[in-house]
Structures are given as C-alpha cells and as structure tokens.
Amino acid sequence: MGTMAEHERDERDALRPFHRRFFQRDPRSVARELLGCWLWTETIEGLTGGVIVETEAYLAEGDSACHAARGETRGNRAMFGPSGHAYVYVIHARHCFNIVTEGIGIGSAVLIRALEPRWGCSLMEQRRGRTNAKELTSGPARLCEALGITRDHDGRDLLAPGTTDLGLAKPPSHQRLELGPILSTPRIGVTSAHELEYRYVLAGSRYLSRSLTAKPRKQ
C-alpha cells in the first residue's frame, strides 16, 4: 500500500468509462468534451499518460482538411470504421492518434494534440529522449512517442478493455483538472480549410502544442 504504482492504479479504478454513444456524435462535440479526460497506455514497459488539453475535430462533410475527404484508402480505413476506435496515421515519419466518431462508413474523427503529463513521466522522458515536461506530450506526434502509440494501435477499440493497452476515461469528479475556458482556433498545420475553427484547447494549460498568443505559422 502507498506505493506510487498502487496509487496510480487506485486512481484509475475510480475512472468513469465512456459509452459508445459518446463517440457516435458530431466530432466537434466529442473534441470539446474530451478536454480534461484522461488518456494512457499500459505496456510491459509501464504506465504512461496524461490529461487531454488540446484536440481537433475533422468532419466527414465539407472539410477538405479531413483525411476522409477523398474517400477510403488503405491508410485511413480505420476512420471509416466504428466509433470509439483508434485511427493512427503517419506523417513526416511520426505518428498521430485520433479517435473515430459518428459511425461506420462516415469518416470523421478527433485528433488528440496535447496532454498534460501525469503518469510515468520517467518512462515518457526515456521514450522522448528529453526531460523538459513541456516537451513530453505537447504535440500530436510527441504524445504518441511518449505513450508508445504506433500504427500497431490503428483500428483498436478503445472501449474494449483487455484487447488493447490504450485507455481513455473521464476522471473521477474529485480529480478533475480546473478546466478554465475552452477556446477554439483554426487547426494547426492543415493546408486547407483554415477558416474552420475546430481546434479546441483548455486556455489555461501550459502544455498546448502552440501557445494561444503565438502567430500562426506559414502553412
């Protein structure tokens, strides 16, 4: 009793799991409501994870920046699968993690862009090759590296414990992060649909992938 590992386990035992219905909705609603929720992986190496502080929604209709916009391919197949499953893609030799929304055949998802580190910081430091807490999980590819998320997780059901080392849940009410205001901004890095403000952030977080005051980079 009282070890860090046991404390972490107790914490997560009190978690409130998601129901499939939560993901069978407009990705903009899901993206907003995932802020403050907990994401983790538990592998042979250990437990790593944190609190979601930044997300982006990608819509099936009228969103040219969405990977599903040009139809289903081998790479984005998971996006057209059931909601609540992982969609992991590779870009610039790095992985990015999404959660599929709505339902089969639709093609929408929420990209997880940043976490506030919370569990397994030493393992995350090891995987990332750096110790600055702000650089561990503040970016879609950074958090995948820190949590050990790869294409191997593509298509995994997040709502089927025991079939995956990925975990996602609402925190117990007494453990909620002070949310602060939720702001929406244009999405980062997209080469089209700049006008759609489907990036959602906890405005007070120190762990965003891009500060709210930073000038948008050339895209």
Next chain:
DNA sequence: TATAGGATTTGCT
C-alpha cells in the same frame, strides 16, 4: 517501381 508531399518536430540563427 518511382516520385511527390504531408493533421510534425527539431535545431540553429
């Protein structure tokens, strides 16, 4: 099989 480009990150200036 070859080629171009991307929902990124990093280091250097």
Next chain:
DNA sequence: GCAAATCCTATAA
C-alpha cells in the same frame, strides 16, 4: 523565425 530531417502513403506509370 526558418528550414532541414524524416519516412510512410497515395498516385501514376
């Protein structure tokens, strides 16, 4: 602030 590094994926031949 800027540009290089990085490698998988889609597309065309």
